[in-house]
Amino acid sequence: MILKNIPDNILSDFLYIKNILKSSTSRAYIVGGAVRDYFLDMPITDLDIEVYGITKFQFERLMEQIGAIGVGKSFFVYKYNSIDISLPRVETKVGVGHKAFDVEVAYDEIVGASRRDFTMNALMVNIFDGQLLDFFDGLSDIKNKKIKIINKIKFAEDSLRVLRAVQFSARFGFKIDKKCVEVLKEIPLDDLSSDRIFLEFQKLFLGKHLHYALFYLLKLDIAKKLLNLELLFIDFLKIYKLFKLNYQNFDIRVYEYYFLYILSKELNIDIFDICRKLKLPNHYKNIYKLQPNIFIEDRLNLAILALEMPIYLYLENYHEDIQKIAKEMSIYDEKLTIIIDENIIKSLNLSGSELGKKIKELKIEKIKEKFGFNITKE
Template identity: 40%
Template sequence: MDKPSFLFSIFDRINLMEKPEQISRENSKPRIYKGLDAEAYYVKFLEHFYFEEAVAFEAVIDLAKNIEDAGGKAMMAGGAVRDEIMGNISKDWDIEVYGFQPEKIKEIAAQFGTINEVGASFGIIKLRVGNMEIDLSLPRRESKTGKTHKDFAAEFDPNMTTEEASRRRDFTMNSLAKNILTGEIEDYFGGIDDIKNKILRVTDEERFKDDALRILRGAQFVGRFGLSAEQKSLESMRSMTGELKYLPKERFREEWLKLFLKSPKPSLGLAAAMDIGIFEAMHKNEIMPLPKTPQEPEWHPEGDVWTHTLMVTDEAAKIAREEMLDERESLIVILGAFCHDLGKPSTTKFENGRVRSIGHDEAGAEPTKKFLSDIGIEKSLCEPIVKTVIAHLRPSLLYNEKLKNIKHKDAVFRNLAKTIYPATMKELACVAKSDHLGRGPFPLPDSPGKFFVPEDYPAGDWFLERANNLNIVAEKPKSVISGQDLIKQGFETNERTGNVKFGEIIKLADLLRDEKEITREEILALISESKERPIDKLIEALKEKFSA
């Protein structure tokens, strides 16, 4: 396995490339690895220009020193240690404090920032340093007392061993604990080996079953880090899918967003979710029909709709990175890509020897709304995603008409931009491009046995060029005139009728521009000719011009 240079800097110090001594995964004596000590970790933030994080981590160092001086121990745990082993620097720290009761921890921590006790009942004290929030957790035992996520009992034990505290972590790669000051990493369950070998392994099967959300976390870890689930762990996750229905959708949201936004290839996590049984348990009507739905081989040699959907979602994630889309744009594009063919199962028919899915674009709206709602996506984000699903064929259809020498007025693009709002033409073009590229391989003409996959999307370039010429790539079309233009011409407005009539005039002016291709200057000249007449006469004049 290729290792990042940062990974080498950790492993090489202990000659890990030599065959290590074989030890049990459950051993009170951990493997000790040398990670980055406090100073080296701090320097990493400076090297990446994470200055705010560097200041916060200085406070963490001082906090750890004060805890140690008082007879306690502060260990970095969970994802931050995992990320360090993987060659990344984390900005999200979980600090586990041993040896003290909560009041003593709060007393020490208060010297370095603001204390928030919102998670105190779960054994978590939040320390805010500047804009950074740091979790200070107490070693604890958790036990499930019922079906819902609130049915837990937590027992705090400041004298708990690091091994026992690490055992409650979901996967071995997250069960690592690191001394913040010295950089020594304690590995009781073979987590570093599993990271090296890209294996997802449950730390402790009984404790793992305390929270069903962990199986969705497992799927997103597979997607984010390119892991393969160990067989026994996979069986454990499969056995828990029936518990997902007891969790609130708000808890799902974060895990799904991490899968879609942080995975180089979301398809890996999505395929894992299918294998584990997450879709069968939670999205049976929306997702499960996709693998059983065929597609026309001429256009989709890759096979069924599920295979196509995975390919398209990977392309969308790639496009989001290449275009440097922000988080909202990325979600609209990637989730739009994932949902774009949810209408095919209900519309696909075999007619005249070919597979047809006529109307699948509009038919995809309802299953998309249901899926997005069930994973906790808010309505303000759901709306533009659904709009891209409904319109995902439009860029290609318009381009195909253009190739047939069909002329498109600017109104076609303005009206489309209005229709898909609050989605943008850029987001729509990205979804359409993902759909186009996420196909194949196609047989290469005149070259038997050779194949190709689409590498470009000229329809998208043409589509965005037309949109750019109209300044509607990232925003809704603006009206050709405004209320201020009418006031400058001498027309008056009032609260009871004026605003309504102004709005009617602006709409008529937009129709003249879009349907009759009359310029702004010509429209203002027409208005000027009527400025001495009542406003109703102007409205009549504009209607006559439109009807002419």
């Protein structure tokens, strides 16, 4: 069933592991995101296999046999290229933080599945006979585009799951079940490291349903807890519509930067303050530093801006007119190169900022000549 969606480079490893396991157990399953993504008709990029019906000693010997690398031995997790292989486990919270868990092996499939965060992630497919195990109606929730919690008490033990709910909503266009919303709102986020927060926000930023992301960041008080940010309804509605109507025009090369750019611009708040609060990597700040302080949409000023960067880096390019103009002028994908003769530069007898200013003026004159601008109109 699920095999047809597994890419060839992973399939060969999977078949090898399947062949190794078949002499030891008939209860090994593909679990988690790969099964969910199969039913969403999305590409599968990695696999998680859980192995039941063998002892820890047998499992470790098998992993040594195939040369799998232990990436979380205390959690019984090994990696073989793009495939994670593990024993099913039960985790009990014993302290603060995402590592403060006691871990024991689970010997029953329903117990193993019950540790998952959401019903859509608790599906299991037997690697030998293709049987689907769906203890919590996850397949129905996928079809109905719903995010539901399996066990609200166990769920609250890992606060990262609150952010996971939002990024799943942003990526898949799923709505979070109303009962789950109340549970999620009550979970504090102050035990999360900046690295874990960023990884979930990065997935959120890349989602096609950014209007859902905005809604749940506010609805679940995440924006307030992490950014000290609250919105008036009129502002929320405006930004919600911007995301919903324009995401298809976002350039894929800079897609992850639009969410915070549009949010900060429409609310007139400091985008670099948000970057600091979320401790985002420098590449976010570098892109935001490129953005002009004023909205540019006319041909002349787009050409002048293109002296500094190709217009695909200009985060107002989701406006169709801007994209169209920039592509017609061949400045969308590449910077505009205007060369001033060295002899002219020497004859100016200027230096420093004065020289730079004069060179830019000369380049603008050449831009006007190149594109035939009527100076009085432009």
